[in-house]
Amino acid sequence: MSEFDWASTTDEVLEGKDLSGRTVFVTGANSGLGQETARALASRGAHVIMAGRDQSKLDESVAAIHADHPRAQLDTITVDLTSLENIRAATSRARQRFQKIDILINNAGVMATPFLHTADGFEMQFGTNHLGHFALTAELMPLIERGHLKRIVNLSSRGHFMGPVNFEDPNYQHRPYDPWTSYGQSKTANVLFTVGLEQHFAVLGIHAYAVHPGGIETNLGRHMSPEMRDGLMQRVTTSDSNFRWKTIPQGAATSCWAATADELEGSGGVYCEDCHVAEVDDESQVSGVRSYALNPSYAERLWALSEQLTGAKFPS
Numbered sequence: 001m002s003e004f005d006w007a008s009t010t011d012e013v014l015e016g017k018d019l020s021g022r023t024v025f026v027t028g029a030n031s032g033l034g035q036e037t038a039r040a041l042a043s044r045g046a047h048v049i050m051a052g053r054d055q056s057k058l059d060e061s062v063a064a065i066h067a068d069h070p071r072a073q074l075d076t077i078t079v080d081l082t083s084l085e086n087i088r089a090a091t092s093r094a095r096q097r098f099q100k101i102d103i104l105i106n107n108a109g110v111m112a113t114p115f116l117h118t119a120d121g122f123e124m125q126f127g128t129n130h131l132g133h134f135a136l137t138a139e140l141m142p143l144i145e146r147g148h149l150k151r152i153v154n155l156s157s158r159g160h161f162m163g164p165v166n167f168e169d170p171n172y173q174h175r176p177y178d179p180w181t182s183y184g185q186s187k188t189a190n191v192l193f194t195v196g197l198e199q200h201f202a203v204l205g206i207h208a209y210a211v212h213p214g215g216i217e218t219n220l221g222r223h224m225s226p227e228m229r230d231g232l233m234q235r236v237t238t239s240d241s242n243f244r245w246k247t248i249p250q251g252a253a254t255s256c257w258a259a260t261a262d263e264l265e266g267s268g269g270v271y272c273e274d275c276h277v278a279e280v281d282d283e284s285q286v287s288g289v290r291s292y293a294l295n296p297s298y299a300e301r302l303w304a305l306s307e308q309l310t311g312a313k314f315p316s
């Protein structure tokens with residue numbers, strides 16, 4: 001049983017940990033939960049590689065972290081998850097610049113976008129949140145294999161309750177687009193990818209964890225109109241009368257916990273929330289993980305589909 005809970009913060013979860021000599025790669029590290037995750041891990045001595053698609057935003061985040069922690073060991077790398085070509089170029093640079101990755105945190109994400117497409121023609125949310133991270137992780141695997149901790153954390157969401165992955169039409173070519181079912185599909189894919197990683201790589205000592213961070217006010221809501229925001233808040237507060245926002249340090253705590261907790265050593269393929277491993281629950285609106293998100297055969301199916309769509313190949 002974890003000693004931490006809903007209210008725990010990054011600094012509380014990491015208290016007493018010495019991460020010196022550890023290298024952590026965080027996507028979406030220039031904003032919200034990613035920046036706080038980078039800050040907190042760097043404050044415990046980790047070398048943090050902060051990935052983002054805009055160098056000037058990354059520079060601002062580095063400056064903000066250095067203002068609090070002047071000795072933080074930070075590097076930046078630009079990568080745009082909406083382009084397979086950009087991902088391949090960025091990860092090739094990463095393999096030249098860095099020796100290893102101990103912890104990969106696939107944190108970047110977009111939510112409730114209009115019907116847009118990535119450079120490779122994938123629907124924007126599935127393409128960015130899942131396929132981009134699938135290709136990135138495949139390309140970074142040689143560095144993860146050389147790491148000591150060998151953990152991969154995938155940011156999912158309770159939004160995965162909105163539905164499973166539609167294997168027949170993941171890119172909304174033959175069904176009406178809906179920004180919320182699309183977000184839900186991409187966040188279910190993040191959990192299934194976690195299960196797939198565990199199925200393929202636990203044998204090499206590499207373990208993966210999906211994380212629901214809670215509800216936190218960040219830049220994630222930038223694509224919502226005021227009406228969409230009102231509708232979302234109504235749905236959330238109707239299904240969870242106790243709903244409260246977390247602070248950003250509370251929101252990033254479960255990522256930091258999944259990345260470092262001793263009690264998770266040697267076993268992954270799970271979904272974590274509020275700094276513990278969640279129970280499977282197909283009814284609750286307020287906690288737990290849906291069984292379709294942990295289904296091992298759906299995980300294999302998504303793995304094959306993602307390989308086919310991206311052309312990315314994990315080392316066998």
Ligand SMILES: NC(=O)c1ccc[n+]([C@@H]2O[C@H](COP(=O)([O-])OP(=O)(O)OC[C@H]3O[C@@H](n4cnc5c(N)ncnc54)[C@H](OP(=O)(O)O)[C@@H]3O)[C@@H](O)[C@H]2O)c1
Nearest residue numbers: 028031032033080081082108109155157215216218219220
């Ligand atoms: N906040 C919540 O309540 C909540 C709840 C459940 C799950 N989550 C998950 O938590 C994760 C972090 O979200 P957040 O709340 O911290 O949101 P955020 O402040 O908007 O941060 C998202 C990050 O992802 C980056 N990103 C977006 N598209 C990208 C792309 N194509 N290539 C590279 N980076 C890209 C953003 O970069 P730019 O600044 O350049 O756009 C930003 O750094 C997401 O995966 C989200 O789904 C959040």
